Amino acid sequence: MNPLLSFCNVSFGYEDRDVIRSASFDLQAGSCTALIGPNGAGKTTLLRLAAGTLQCRSGNVILNNESLHKFAIRDVARMVALVPQQLDVPFQFTVREVVEQGRTPYLGFLRGPMREDRMAVDRALELADITELQHRIFNELSGGERQRVKIALGLAQQPKLLLLDEPTQNLDIGRQIELIDLLHFLHSEGITIFASIHDLQLISGNFSSALLLSPDMLLMSGTPEEILQPSLLEKAFNCPPQRHPLLLERTQRYEKRAG
């Protein structure tokens, strides 16, 4: 089976600074993948490249067997939605008005939203479980609620692939678990999930595969177990295991097994 999205030797940099160097990986349709790596490794950049908002400098991003840059942006927007870390909304837009913007790739030059668009918005609100929040003002919501609205906005695009940039950032542990449950649910609804996650504890058991991005190493992909190796993490995060409880715990576990 052909992958839904592949990166083939993709490189990208901002002006003089290289961020992504020769990254290659495949995302299978129906997978649920976590992207991990230290701050500044280029996780957001990688997601933007996947959403087509940035163009790679060399290499190729392939979506559905077609080169991404050959698609019109609105056609990409019907297949791929990127949920950003931050969404600043000026004025007092309601949740529903924000989510309605996800229908933009389906509207024509003069054609405004129709019944099917309203239904898609209803469905997106329902999937993200925020139907009862729809008339609230977006700017007055809590962090966890905003995160769900951003996801609903992405879902209104009816994407095959949902990219999420640090969806668990700034959430308390309860909201983090709720969010992971939501991702599970969306995954079971047939949406391919690709999320950057900074909290390594959330990965095993929740994601079917993982990618490790680090400034000093080539991009690595594998199952969460393959990627969450202490030696790998230590190198990628440039951090001695004694200083990090998770790394320490894992190292000890491995040492016990070895011993």
Place this chain on the structure above:
Amino acid sequence: MTLIVLLLVMLVVVVLFSLATGAVRISPETILSSLFGHPLTATQRIIVLQIRLPRVLASAVVGAALAISGLMFQGLFRNPLADPYVIGSSGGAVLGACIGIFFFSQFSFFGFSATAILAFAGSVITMAIVYSLARSNGRTNVITLLLAGFAMSTMLGYSSYFFEILDSGSNSNHLILLSWLHGVIGIPRWSQLAVTGMLLLLAALIATPMMRRLNTLALGDEYAHQLGLKVEYTRVGIILVGSLLTAVAVSLGGLISFAGLIVPHVARLLLGPDHVRLLPVTALFGAIFLVVADTLARSIFAPSEIPVGILMAFLGGPFFLYLLRKTKRSYLL
């Protein structure tokens, strides 16, 4: 929908009262009954039809044009403090119009005088400059926007005085210039009123499909792009239509501050920020607002008049400061 009908009725009532107000008092009933076969006296006819009506209609056009362009610029800059006067668009239009009057008053192009075309060009160029100064990385820096707009607005508005020095012989040009800088709605010729009225309708028509895109742009340029919106084209379109509306307003009433700021803001308080719903309400409300303001400006100190631009500065200034204070928190870096 009900609100639109209500506003239309209000506009008619306000226009009637405005027609009735002035040195010679003619009751609204007299004017109304003249529509149903009770003719006015010859003097009343001249006062109502040739002096008051063109001016009242002009202030309605100016109000609607300023309000729509304010709405568009606020949406574009994602900021409730934008207004054609504040961001310098009006100043650019005045300068352009002055160049037209002083140097090219004989030329016309497809029936539009050089003055009108240059007012439009002045507005577009100023907007392009202010916009490029205020934007970085897909965000509007509010402080840069306000400062750049203020600088452009002052510079361009007052640089018009240079033309007076160059052309000190002509008294009529001097008066036109003064009335522009102070924001006086004059008594336009009917042909001028027809052209500007048509341009207002045309601009409102082109603006209609842009309103939905302004909602999308509210999520930020990058997000709008990711949703498949052609961000660059949309922005250029908004600047062009907004500048056209500014030029329409300036050609009838000169520099009138803050009307484009207050009207969309109040409409937003009533209806929420959805631009699609705001457009007709903002246009009608703007028309009502300026008809009332101009009626006040010519009757508060009757028999002498104050320019409506100066009245608006006194009304709008405190409102602007209030908004600045209220929104201060969200614009702190």
